[in-house]
Amino acid sequence: MRTNSLIEDFDLYDHKIDSDPFPWYQILRDEHPCYWCESGNIWILSRYDDVAAAAQDWRTFSSLKGNLVDEIPGRSGGTLGTTDPPRHDRLRALAQAAFLKKNLDHVVEPTLQLADKAIDNIKAKGSFDFVADFSSEITVGIIFQLLGLPPRNSAEMRNKVVLSISTDKKARGRNAELDAAFANLSQMISDEVAVRRQTPRDDLITKLAEAEIDGDRLTEREVVLTTSMFVVAGVESLSSFMSILALNLHDFTEARQSLQIDPARMMPAIDESLRYNTSAQRFKRVLTRDLDLHGKTMREGDGVVLAYGAANRDERKFENPDVYDIARNPQGHLGFGMGKHFCIGNHFSRLVTEAAMNRFLERIPSFGMQTREFDWVSSSNFRSPMTLPFKIN
Numbered sequence: 001m002r003t004n005s006l007i008e009d010f011d012l013y014d015h016k017i018d019s020d021p022f023p024w025y026q027i028l029r030d031e032h033p034c035y036w037c038e039s040g041n042i043w044i045l046s047r048y049d050d051v052a053a054a055a056q057d058w059r060t061f062s063s064l065k066g067n068l069v070d071e072i073p074g075r076s077g078g079t080l081g082t083t084d085p086p087r088h089d090r091l092r093a094l095a096q097a098a099f100l101k102k103n104l105d106h107v108v109e110p111t112l113q114l115a116d117k118a119i120d121n122i123k124a125k126g127s128f129d130f131v132a133d134f135s136s137e138i139t140v141g142i143i144f145q146l147l148g149l150p151p152r153n154s155a156e157m158r159n160k161v162v163l164s165i166s167t168d169k170k171a172r173g174r175n176a177e178l179d180a181a182f183a184n185l186s187q188m189i190s191d192e193v194a195v196r197r198q199t200p201r202d203d204l205i206t207k208l209a210e211a212e213i214d215g216d217r218l219t220e221r222e223v224v225l226t227t228s229m230f231v232v233a234g235v236e237s238l239s240s241f242m243s244i245l246a247l248n249l250h251d252f253t254e255a256r257q258s259l260q261i262d263p264a265r266m267m268p269a270i271d272e273s274l275r276y277n278t279s280a281q282r283f284k285r286v287l288t289r290d291l292d293l294h295g296k297t298m299r300e301g302d303g304v305v306l307a308y309g310a311a312n313r314d315e316r317k318f319e320n321p322d323v324y325d326i327a328r329n330p331q332g333h334l335g336f337g338m339g340k341h342f343c344i345g346n347h348f349s350r351l352v353t354e355a356a357m358n359r360f361l362e363r364i365p366s367f368g369m370q371t372r373e374f375d376w377v378s379s380s381n382f383r384s385p386m387t388l389p390f391k392i393n
């Protein structure tokens with residue numbers, strides 16, 4: 001039975017949930033832990049134990065048909081996030097080396113250089129958009145360096161990436177413009193892969209194209225899609241996360257001041273922001289068998305949303321979950337997911353965010369908002385500010 005006593009007008013395509021899904025999550029967790037969402041034609045799991053268990057049970061909760069609620073055409077089965085083992089394990093092993101902690105120390109210095117350049121520009125302006133002028137500058141800059149892609153206009157690039165992962169709320173899904181943005185991005189990457197086939201370089205794309213395990217190599221499509229996902233996941237998730245962290249540090253003055261006294265607290269603050277109100281809110285799986293949960297029967301082939309953002313606010317797991325507390329040590333949070341699909345970019349994101357945000361706070365110790373009225377990316381998965389209008393105080 002799919003029917004439930006519906007939460008009045010809960011709607012995955014309501015713009016309200018782009019910015020603030022948390023009041024809805026509370027109702028879902030307490031009253032409808034296994035919720036059939038009519039608007040998305042999909043189940044939603046929101047309690048910590050259920051979401052964590054589902055994330056680790058890839059045999060029942062498959063990613064093969066995509067992990068975005070409104071999947072981008074042509075992506076399923078070709079990327080890390082849209083494959084199951086054993087294919088997933090093979091792709092992951094080939095991509096993993098570049099993201100190992102010991103191979104990432106080299107990202108700190110270039111991140112600081114990018115941060116200093118962005119801050120010089122911000123200081124000259126006084127009023128600034130944190131997303132365009134800071135977080136996009138850092139993330140596009142550093143991810144393009146990592147991949148070995150030529151530098152691009154960061155704000156423009158971030159906008160392309162945002163379009164690639166957006167949802168058309170009216171159409172309740174994707175539309176031709178959004179699909180074209182992703183196709184455009186993939187074409188750009190495909191051209192770059194072709195160049196490296198001719199002339200290998202010391203960069204991640206070349207490593208992916210040449211990586212070999214037991215004589216097995218990635219296909220052309222896998223190299224292009226995997227690289228595209230590094231650009232999309234990297235630029236969108238990381239720039240949005242950094243922006244949300246900045247918003248938290250604006251809103252919670254004590255936390256900001258304590259970081260200014262002791263920058264070593266930035267890592268715990270990053271974890272608390274990943275728990276409290278991260279960018280990567282919801283991912284999809286498809287059931288490979290019927291499953292009973294909380295009195296509901298979900299059927300094989302049904303889509304299921306793992307609401308990581310809701311699970312991270314579950315008081316059954318975290319004490320006072322609606323309090324932002326950088327001293328909390330929120331072990332087990334799902335900001336980077338869990339299980340086989342745990343974010344491959346997690347160390348990289350932590351290092352880049354720590355370096356960039358500490359430099360930001362050091363050089364711009366006091367900042368305010370020009371206005372609280374700003375847009376959020378239209379998405380059934382992500383929670384990302386389009387802009388963040390700040391000013392130096």
Ligand code: HEM
Nearest residue numbers: 067080081233234237238241280283336337341343345349
């Ligand atoms: C703070 C920033 C980031 C956040 C919050 C984030 C969050 C996540 C989450 C929640 C997942 C799990 C998805 C699922 O369960 O289906 C994931 C997977 C993934 N992320 Fe990230 N991510 C971030 C940064 C990055 C970066 C910088 C990259 C690459 C450069 C990246 C690449 C990926 C990839 C490829 C996967 C799929 C991994 C797999 O399926 O094995 N992410 N990310």
